[in-house]
Amino acid sequence: MATNYFSFAKILILFSFIYPILISNAYSSKPYELVNQACHKNANVKFCMDVLKSDINSKFAKNFTTLAKIAVNVAIRYSTRTRDHFQGVKTGPPGVLKSLKECIPAYNTVIMEFKVCFNEDECGLVRYDILVAGDEAERCQRIADFNGAQDSFITPTNNVTLEFVRLGSSLVDLTCSEM
Numbered sequence: 001m002a003t004n005y006f007s008f009a010k011i012l013i014l015f016s017f018i019y020p021i022l023i024s025n026a027y028s029s030k031p032y033e034l035v036n037q038a039c040h041k042n043a044n045v046k047f048c049m050d051v052l053k054s055d056i057n058s059k060f061a062k063n064f065t066t067l068a069k070i071a072v073n074v075a076i077r078y079s080t081r082t083r084d085h086f087q088g089v090k091t092g093p094p095g096v097l098k099s100l101k102e103c104i105p106a107y108n109t110v111i112m113e114f115k116v117c118f119n120e121d122e123c124g125l126v127r128y129d130i131l132v133a134g135d136e137a138e139r140c141q142r143i144a145d146f147n148g149a150q151d152s153f154i155t156p157t158n159n160v161t162l163e164f165v166r167l168g169s170s171l172v173d174l175t176c177s178e179m
Ligand SMILES: *[C@@H]1O[C@H](CO)[C@@H](O)[C@H](O)[C@H]1NC(C)=O
Pocket: 062, 063, 065, 066, 178
């Protein structure tokens, strides 16, 4: 009996320590707190929200690095689908087909830069890799403009890639501030 009472007291004491910790955690991490904080500094708030909320890991993210990695991962999936779509186009106006021949290798570089950026050990270089991805999307756009393909699907596609570049680099800027 005495031992039973003793262990009950121990549990009570333990609980009295744990309980305030549980309470304080529940209040200090509201869902999407960091997402809201990051996206309201962003030029395109809706795009930022949509991209980050597409990954459940953003919900209780503890730092901006987690959010930047989510955005870059979504950008990798988008640019890979774009490259695959470009490769699948076999018929269309000559200006479009001519542009795609050069935009496919450009997008191979876009994908590669997004994939390697977080291997850099300096956050300025992470940002640099993302901006190089943007240069390649802009190069694809200049080629499309030159070939008279500016009114084709190539333009909105590049615009979305450039949105990812702006989002990624702005999140990496926040990451740099926490390193
Ligand atoms: C950010 O949070 C993740 C997961 O909670 C953690 O693994 C990582 O080390 C943190 N990074 C920084 C830079 O604090």
